[in-house]
Amino acid sequence: MKKLITFTLLLFAMTASSQEINKTTKDDTGKVTGLINICNRVGLQALPEMQQRYDVEYPAYQPDQNTILALQPLMKGKKITIVMGTWCGDSQLQVPHFYKMLDALKITEQDITLICVDHSKKAENGLIDGMNISHVPTFIVSANGKELGRITESPRETLEKDMLSIFAKK
Template identity: 45%
Template sequence: MKKILVILSATLLVACNSSKEKNKVDKNPSKEMISENTKEKMNDTVPYENSVMLLGKANRKGLEMDAFKDWFNPGYSDYKMDSETLEQLKPLLKDVAITIFMGTWCEDSQRETPHFYKILDEANFDESKLTLITVSEEKTTPQGFEDEKNITNVPTFIFYKNEKELGRIVEYPIVSLEKDMLAILSGQEYKHAYAE
């Protein structure tokens, strides 16, 4: 099965957008090809190009694995935060849950996800309220975590309060992660990059 997955591994997309282009061959592992025992795993990897990608539920430890630390660690440590906006964010994050959909293969995810983690750390966000879902290039997981979530581009950061979506940042922030988060969490009008 690993040989099949290696053969089916796709090349890196320049943009991490919806891949509904005509004549696109699905080169990602299908739900049927991933063994049933991956359904409950955390930080599960599957072959991808000359390395691996995370697929399914993950956490910070997964992003710090050898295959991903070369972009996660410097992206985290080198990010310069807007400390004034961060102070305004701190009280607004207390009753919020966040779900991140991202692809370890995606340059936009590799850029934004470490920055997002640093912002949450500096805001003393309770990481137990954070769900990280890593997807294939087709924005899917074997477990269907993306079902009914309208994930067309990654990364997608979704903010919830009382289980109701407050808003989302899709692929890249409009102003900055901190300012976009503040707009969403403070109830200001906010449209992500792909909002109609």
Template identity: 40%
Template sequence: MALNSCAQKVIINREIDTPEYGKMLLGNQSLDQFQKEPYKAWYDENYTIYPIDKTALEGLKKEKINSYNIIVFLGTWCGDSKRNFPRLIKILEETKFPESKLQIIGVNRQKQAPDGEEVKYNITHVPTIILEKYGKEIGRITEEPETGFIEKDLLNIIKK
């Protein structure tokens, strides 16, 4: 008796090239996609220039941010995403956050991902950084951090 698998194949690193907006990443992405052009230029610049708040960073380590899952919705065409996504990654690297617990989802200009993940998470703006624990959302940062620092907002979410 043959068993049919219902597992859906997840396509990662999907990139499209539009006449109007150029290249953009859609759907699930790996971090190494941001080391390819045209993304590398803005990614590296915003990663390098961001001064991490060391006190908040130590707080994230103490509060065990690595025990959470993080889902990021971003638009590679969006100024806020280009600025805040590299900052988030710099923070996560400093906390030794496991890449396996990070999901990066690219959306188009209508905030839609190819597999419809934006519907489940009610995405209306990008970037949206979602913290989950045991499969439940415990908080999110939408577009800009309230404190002006992603690491401070993440710490505030965890400490709620």
């Protein structure tokens, strides 16, 4: 019985972890129209329309170094969830900027969860249920499984200053 339970748990873990990363969506003709569910930066940049914007927006964004220095110690142990639509102009603009800021902060990919949604702002398998996503992109900062704050659609000041204000609330 113990072996059966262990086998069942192992099988469940393998199934859960085998979710397709960078799953594409397609139109009626079979043309790739975007990404959905869990994605990563490599998958994002593999889409021609995202790559074109990324190539322009990422180098163009220059995070404020003083704000980056103030943020660095605050980011230890934090997780970032990005919910975006590859079809969304705000996502195409802000996500490369956000990645530039995260790179300046030396945030590793393992601390970032990128979730792409469809035009209805939905992902499959309840992936964003309970996240209260009304606009994309949404950048969520969390620690120990608890949301500390979020930036929705576009920053009020700059991405890094808005991130710093999340910590000022605490």
